[in-house]
Amino acid sequence: MAFTFFFRDLYTLDQLIDKFLPLVDGRQKITIWDAGCAMGPEPYTLLILLSEKMNHFAFRKVFLDASDIDEMDTFGKIIREGIYSYDEIKRVPEDILKKYFTQIDNTNKYEIDYNIKSKLTFHKHDLTTLKPFGNKYNLIICKNVLLHLQPAQRIEVFKMFYSVLDNNGLIAMENTQAMPVEVSHLFESISSNSKIFKKI
Numbered sequence: 001m002a003f004t005f006f007f008r009d010l011y012t013l014d015q016l017i018d019k020f021l022p023l024v025d026g027r028q029k030i031t032i033w034d035a036g037c038a039m040g041p042e043p044y045t046l047l048i049l050l051s052e053k054m055n056h057f058a059f060r061k062v063f064l065d066a067s068d069i070d071e072m073d074t075f076g077k078i079i080r081e082g083i084y085s086y087d088e089i090k091r092v093p094e095d096i097l098k099k100y101f102t103q104i105d106n107t108n109k110y111e112i113d114y115n116i117k118s119k120l121t122f123h124k125h126d127l128t129t130l131k132p133f134g135n136k137y138n139l140i141i142c143k144n145v146l147l148h149l150q151p152a153q154r155i156e157v158f159k160m161f162y163s164v165l166d167n168n169g170l171i172a173m174e175n176t177q178a179m180p181v182e183v184s185h186l187f188e189s190i191s192s193n194s195k196i197f198k199k200i
Contacts, residue, residue: 004144006041006084007091009175012194016139016172017049019190023168024138030062033137033164035127036145037066040079040120041088046141047116048100065134067125079122082112127157135164143174151180158183165199172196 024030034043043066051059068075078084086108089101101110123133127145140161146154158180161171171187173179173195179187187197 004038004041005091006089007045007093008041009143010045012172012175012196013046013049015191015194016141016170016196017046017053019196020139020170021053023170027061027138030058031134031137031166032062032064032139032141033134034064034066035125035140035142035161037068037075037079037122038144039075040066040082040122041084042141042143043079043120044082044112044116047119048096051100051116052096062119064120065123065137066120067123067127067133069126070124073124076122076124079120080117082117083109084112085109127160128153130156130160132160132164136166137164138166138169140165140169140171143172143177146173146177155180155182158186162186162199167199169199170196171199 032046034046037043043064047062047064050062054062066079070076083104089097089110092101100113100116102113103110125133128149142157142161146157149157162183165171170190175195177195179195179197186200188200190196190198
């Protein structure tokens with residue numbers, strides 16, 4: 001299972017959103033793919049941050065596909081329910097917690113706001129099949145998977161990402177990962193201190 005939690009790597013996500021929003025301004029539909037979403041903290045964090053930085057009308061156009069190989073068949077149910085224990089969300093800033101999470105009775109369980117939850121669709125998916133389930137994405141995030149792939153597999157996965165990104169679409173990676181040189185001509189780095197790239 002990938003190590004992730006709500007509001008992890010906030011600096012990179014903030015940078016990503018600042019570069020992303022001007023590129024999708026005025027779009028009728030904004031599509032995002034979070035590849036390797038685990039139990040949902042990363043895609044839900046991104047949606048919350050977008051909700052905070054976009055007006056209500058613009059946020060209505062956002063749709064996020066979250067995928068994971070989910071070998072134990074547990075992630076999908078957790079993500080669709082959008083219910084997490086306090087330990088899982090304790091890093092969420094207090095004002096955001098109050099705005100987007102509702103405590104369930106007197107338990108330590110909290111449910112994500114429906115307006116956030118309804119934006120996310122979970123797909124059980126193995127990246128190494130190289131068979132994408134969507135296309136024309138404006139943004140792809142892949143931060144929890146690449147480390148587990150062989151170098152040759154990474155190259156093919158990046159080629160797949162390129163094929164399903166819309167023109168000028170962005171891809172964000174884990175800061176510890178490097179863009180394979182074999183596909184570096186397909187993407188332009190647009191951040192000096194985060195692994196954020198734009199499709200050429």
